[in-house]
Amino acid sequence: MHINRAIVAAFIIIVVCSSQVYGSPVTLSTWKIMAGESYLDPDECHREADTIVCRKIAILGSRVFSLNLDQYKVITISFSNVEGVSEIDLVLRAISGNARKKIYHSGSIMAGAGARTIRFDLTDDLKWSDVVRAQLFVVLKGKAIRLRDLKVSFEGASLGRRLGIFFETFLHPVLFSGRKPNIVTSPNFLGVPFVIVIGGVWLAGCILLIAFAWLKKRSAARLLLLWSVAVWIFGDVTNKCKSIASIPIMKEIKGGYAGSVGFWQIYASEMSEKLKTFNINRLDWIGDSMSMYYFRFALFPVRVEDEYRYHDAVIFEKNPDIKIRNDSLVVKGRILLEDVERVFDHDKYMIVKGHVP
Amino acid sequence: MMPLFGIAAIIALGYGVLWLIRIRPPLFEAIALGWLVGSGLVTSILFWFGIMGWWASLYLILLLLFVRNIPLKFSLPHHSPVKEGVVSEQAIKVGILPSKILLLFWVLIGIQILIAFAYIYWLPTIYWDAFDFWHLKAKFVLEEGSLGLNGDTLWMLGGRKQHYPLHMPILKGLVCYLKGGWNDPWALGMDLLSFCSFLVLAYRWLSSTSGRDAATTAVYIITSVPIVEIHLCAGYSDLMVAIYLASSALSWDRWRTGFGFQYLVLSASLIAFGAWTKNDVIALYLPIFLIATYMTGRWKGLITFLTAVLFLLLPWISFKYFMVLGYVPNPGEAYFQFHSEALPLILKSFFFYGNFGVFWLFFFAVLFLKPLKQDFAGLLLLGIGCLAAVLAVFTFTPVFTFLKNNMTFQRSLLQVFPLLVIGSVSKVFNILIARKITKQVEEVIRSPGQVPLTHGSNFLHMVVKDLSFILSRLLIKRKCT
Numbered sequence: 001m002h003i004n005r006a007i008v009a010a011f012i013i014i015v016v017c018s019s020q021v022y023g024s025p026v027t028l029s030t031w032k033i034m035a036g037e038s039y040l041d042p043d044e045c046h047r048e049a050d051t052i053v054c055r056k057i058a059i060l061g062s063r064v065f066s067l068n069l070d071q072y073k074v075i076t077i078s079f080s081n082v083e084g085v086s087e088i089d090l091v092l093r094a095i096s097g098n099a100r101k102k103i104y105h106s107g108s109i110m111a112g113a114g115a116r117t118i119r120f121d122l123t124d125d126l127k128w129s130d131v132v133r134a135q136l137f138v139v140l141k142g143k144a145i146r147l148r149d150l151k152v153s154f155e156g157a158s159l160g161r162r163l164g165i166f167f168e169t170f171l172h173p174v175l176f177s178g179r180k181p182n183i184v185t186s187p188n189f190l191g192v193p194f195v196i197v198i199g200g201v202w203l204a205g206c207i208l209l210i211a212f213a214w215l216k217k218r219s220a221a222r223l224l225l226l227w228s229v230a231v232w233i234f235g236d237v238t239n240k241c242k243s244i245a246s247i248p249i250m251k252e253i254k255g256g257y258a259g260s261v262g263f264w265q266i267y268a269s270e271m272s273e274k275l276k277t278f279n280i281n282r283l284d285w286i287g288d289s290m291s292m293y294y295f296r297f298a299l300f301p302v303r304v305e306d307e308y309r310y311h312d313a314v315i316f317e318k319n320p321d322i323k324i325r326n327d328s329l330v331v332k333g334r335i336l337l338e339d340v341e342r343v344f345d346h347d348k349y350m351i352v353k354g355h356v357p
Numbered sequence: 358m359m360p361l362f363g364i365a366a367i368i369a370l371g372y373g374v375l376w377l378i379r380i381r382p383p384l385f386e387a388i389a390l391g392w393l394v395g396s397g398l399v400t401s402i403l404f405w406f407g408i409m410g411w412w413a414s415l416y417l418i419l420l421l422l423f424v425r426n427i428p429l430k431f432s433l434p435h436h437s438p439v440k441e442g443v444v445s446e447q448a449i450k451v452g453i454l455p456s457k458i459l460l461l462f463w464v465l466i467g468i469q470i471l472i473a474f475a476y477i478y479w480l481p482t483i484y485w486d487a488f489d490f491w492h493l494k495a496k497f498v499l500e501e502g503s504l505g506l507n508g509d510t511l512w513m514l515g516g517r518k519q520h521y522p523l524h525m526p527i528l529k530g531l532v533c534y535l536k537g538g539w540n541d542p543w544a545l546g547m548d549l550l551s552f553c554s555f556l557v558l559a560y561r562w563l564s565s566t567s568g569r570d571a572a573t574t575a576v577y578i579i580t581s582v583p584i585v586e587i588h589l590c591a592g593y594s595d596l597m598v599a600i601y602l603a604s605s606a607l608s609w610d611r612w613r614t615g616f617g618f619q620y621l622v623l624s625a626s627l628i629a630f631g632a633w634t635k636n637d638v639i640a641l642y643l644p645i646f647l648i649a650t651y652m653t654g655r656w657k658g659l660i661t662f663l664t665a666v667l668f669l670l671l672p673w674i675s676f677k678y679f680m681v682l683g684y685v686p687n688p689g690e691a692y693f694q695f696h697s698e699a700l701p702l703i704l705k706s707f708f709f710y711g712n713f714g715v716f717w718l719f720f721f722a723v724l725f726l727k728p729l730k731q732d733f734a735g736l737l738l739l740g741i742g743c744l745a746a747v748l749a750v751f752t753f754t755p756v757f758t759f760l761k762n763n764m765t766f767q768r769s770l771l772q773v774f775p776l777l778v779i780g781s782v783s784k785v786f787n788i789l790i791a792r793k794i795t796k797q798v799e800e801v802i803r804s805p806g807q808v809p810l811t812h813g814s815n816f817l818h819m820v821v822k823d824l825s826f827i828l829s830r831l832l833i834k835r836k837c838t
Contacts, residue, residue: 020513181484181591182764184583196708199715206722221789222453228719229458229574235714236465236581243472243586250479258483265481296516297488301500305511 023073026072028136029154034059051081054145056256056263062136062152064357069094069127074161077118077138081115086249086257089139090120096130108173111248114123118172121165124191141263143256156198170238173246180260195235196352202231230350267349268298271315274344275302278353284308286316286331291349312337314351315344329354359535360543364392364550371395377421378619388560389554393604394623396551400527401669407504408676416672423668436676453570453789462577469580472551473589477545480590487592491525496539498523498530513680520682522673524633525594545592552589555600555775556580562607563779566614573785578782579775584712584767585648594635595768600633602642603775606739609646612736613653621658625665632670637772639670641750644741692754699752702760712767713774723781729791735834736781743773 009022033045045054052058075090093104103125109116122128138151155161166189186193205227213220255265270293275283282303285292295315296304304315314329315320315338329337329352337354344351371391375381382390405413445575482492482817496516498506504523513519515526529544536543558578564572577584605627612621628646643666652658677683685726707717728737747769751760759765 181486181584181587181593181595182765182767183588184711184767186709193709193711193718194713195715199708199718202715202718207658219792221792225453225785225789226458230582231715232578232719233461233465237715239581239583239586240465240468241471244468247472247475249534250476253483254479258481260485261483261488265483293489294483297482297493297496300493300496303509303512 026067027151028062029151031060031062031150032242034061034137048352051146051148056143056266058140058145058147060138060150064133064135066133067154069131069134071156073122073128073157074119074155075122076117076153076155078117078151079147080115081113082108082116082147083140084145086142086252088118091137091139093135094126094131095133101126108249110173110245111252119165119168121157121162124160141257143252171245173249174242198235202228202325261294263296267346268295270301271344271351273274273298274351278343278351280313280343282311283313283315284311286322287313287319289317291317308336310356311353313351315349315351317349360532363532363535367395367399368392370398374398376621380619380623385557392554394626396528397524397633400524401632401633403469403527403531403642404523404673408506408567420668430578432836451568451790451793454472459570459573462573466577467585471585473549477542480545481541482592484591490509490521491594492529492544492592494526495529495533497542498526499533499539520677522633522635525609525629536754546589548596549589551597551600558604559607559779563610563783567783567786568790571782575779575782578778582716584771588771595771597634598631598638598772599775601627601634602743602772603779604639605631606736606776610736621661622665625662629666629669633673637769641746642743645739645746649739649742671793677720694755694757696751696757697758699760703748706766710767720777720781726784726788727789728784734735736776737784740773740776740780743776749771802811
């Protein structure tokens with residue numbers, strides 16, 4: 001019993017002391033609403049008094065700042081009020097000499113309105129001692145986003161903080177862009193997947209129980225069964241916490257941002273309305289984009305076909321090869337449709353109707 | 358309300374067929390089995406009406422004659438009616454786990470089902486394979502009211518992946534038709550409905566052979582892994598394959614342990630419905646079932662199994678052949694390619710991802726346990742065979758690509774996961790029950806007056822019966838060796 005108490009006390013002392021050796025946190029609180037960033041669509045954001053309001057995405061960028069990031073590898077993002085956010089992406093542009101590197105992290109916060117905080121541990125991402133300057137972008141994705149008082153603080157990566165962040169990952173909702181039917185990634189701590197940690201603990205427990213039973217000349221079978229059940233229940237309960245926390249986010253996914261399909265739902269529902277108005281029941285997809293597969297499903301019974309087959313309505317993702325010139329749709333210099341009429345014209349996609357020449 | 362009536366009608370159809378082959382289970386089991394059988398039959402029948410019109414009635418009559426006659430002809434003379442459950446009926450009442458833990462298991466199972474229900478209620482179709490083809494095909498069936506055989510060839514059978522079987526698209530299309538239009542929760546909910554049916558079935562059948570503790574534990578483990586949670590609301594078909602595969606194996610094991618030939622027909626039907634859900638079943642699991650049936654040494658069993666499977670599947674296979682739909686994703690590729698680099702990737706997939714929690718550690722540990730003799734031929738062996746088939750395909754064929762890019766390997770493991778859980782859990786509990794009974798017998802012999810009568814007044818009688826059962830098993834094993 002005394003040994004157990006000593007171990008717990010030593011652990012607490014290590015955790016507390018390790019957090020003392022780092023300096024006080026550094027905070028960024030001035031932000032610029034970005035538009036036209038190359039890695040995401042621009043979107044309509046505006047300010048209402050001290051609140052930033054965005055339709056589906058907000059990209060907030062900091063100034064370029066100098067900071068010894070080797071001592072500040074834990075980033076905390078906090079809002080005094082935020083709502084409508086399904087996913088938060090943190091993009092850190094690290095500058096060391098002439099080299100620039102972008103570090104990406106994604107996370108999720110509880111749905112609904114209120115003050116929210118999320119922390120990221122950047123320790124294993126880069127050799128931070130070389131980084132002299134950095135710029136930070138906070139990307140919020142969701143539906144009818146409202147946010148106030150975004151603050152980002154940098155803190156030292158003490159063992160206590162890193163453990164705290166690791167355990168927080170079990171309480172935050174699932175991250176939809178990481179929730180795939182093929183692979184469920186296990187949260188990492190010190191670069192080791194949680195499933196390996198819990199498996200190791202189970203094996204160590206089994207060995208101890210077998211040794212105990214052997215010394216006492218008793219059967220270990222039932223003890224091993226109960227130990228295995230306890231480990232399994234622990235793993236299950238950690239997963240269930242996350243699943244239950246995710247339920248409110250599920251409610252907001254319909255018609256909003258949704259992991260692998262991004263914002264396609266929003267585009268599809270707007271397109272669907274227009275297609276009904278123009279009485280179009282067949283579309284040819286021009287170009288190459290994965291979103292075609294989603295639109296084919298979402299727009300059905302309108303048939304979206306992935307090869308141009310000389311129909312009089314086409315859909316495409318905007319790119320420099322596709323132009324509308326003199327009322328004609330021109331793809332790589334070839335006229336596909338004449339007398340075109342814009343059925344749907346958005347920042348990313350376009351549907352036009354015309355006549356095959 | 359209409360979808361609920363539809364579901365009730367499907368269950369009634371399934372139960373009717375079960376009744377014809379003389380399987381008359383209690384209420385909950387009847388509903389569960391009725392749904393699994395009925396939903397498979399309904400989609401097969403609709404498919405046939407879709408391509409043959411009213412000529413499909415002829416097929417239906419033949420089907421009815423088959424299910425009515427084949428089991429009866431074969432079932433009576435060939436085998437002793439004595440049931441060879443793994444342990445005796447009294448022994449399965451022996452408690453291994455504290456009742457509070459079992460209660461906790463049921464609470465956690467309930468929470469998982471509620472979480473899945475909430476997800477299904479709110480989530481739209483957002484997962485790739487679901488919108489790329491499963492739900493696209495279902496929407497096609499719903500909107501067009503046909504299989505698209507007479508229209509544009511690009512949209513035949515719902516467009517994408519035309520060589521994929523149509524059980525899930527037709528079932529989802531049918532339920533949405535009854536709902537009055539496309540409805541994501543109803544389309545996604547078919548997996549949950551089938552999963553709950555499977556849980557009832559697995560619990561009932563496993564508790565009759567390995568006890569309630571084993572059944573509860575197995576059902577809990579199956580429900581609690583993260584990949585099952587995702588697939589309950591993803592709209593994929595791998596979970597359905599897993600359900601049909603494990604149900605078929607349970608039914609096959611019932612036949613093996615003397616429950617009657619009708620269970621072999623049921624097993625064959627369930628594996629056929631699995632193949633009617635995804636092609637993997639024909640290539641990977643059906644051969645394992647045929648080998649396992651052959652290894653029981655009952656030729657009539659093999660013939661019955663093969664006949665039942667072919668009767669349900671041959672029309673679909675013929676249709677694919679005549680329509681030149683193919684069976685593999687890239688027909689031009691060589692069938693066999695050895696990939697030595699598969700082994701480290703497989704090991705990584707087993708132990709480094711969170712899909713199955715720490716199940717694989719448990720599973721490989723259980724393999725080292727010395728089994729009771731009768732477990733050698735049972736569910737675990739069948740499960741290991743199916744797992745070996747999965748591993749072989751990812752090591753010796755071009756499918757290795759999907760292991761390398763992490764696309765489908767975990768989903769293929771999901772297909773065999775419930776069967777492996779049932780097999781390994783029943784093995785562990787059978788061993789523990791046997792040990793506990795042996796210990797109790799030793800105590801009775803040592804001090805008969807002091808042993809509490811925990812299982813009723815016939816405790817001693819039960820113990821003696823079980824001891825003789827275990828001793829007879831050990832003697833048989835010694836004779837064999």
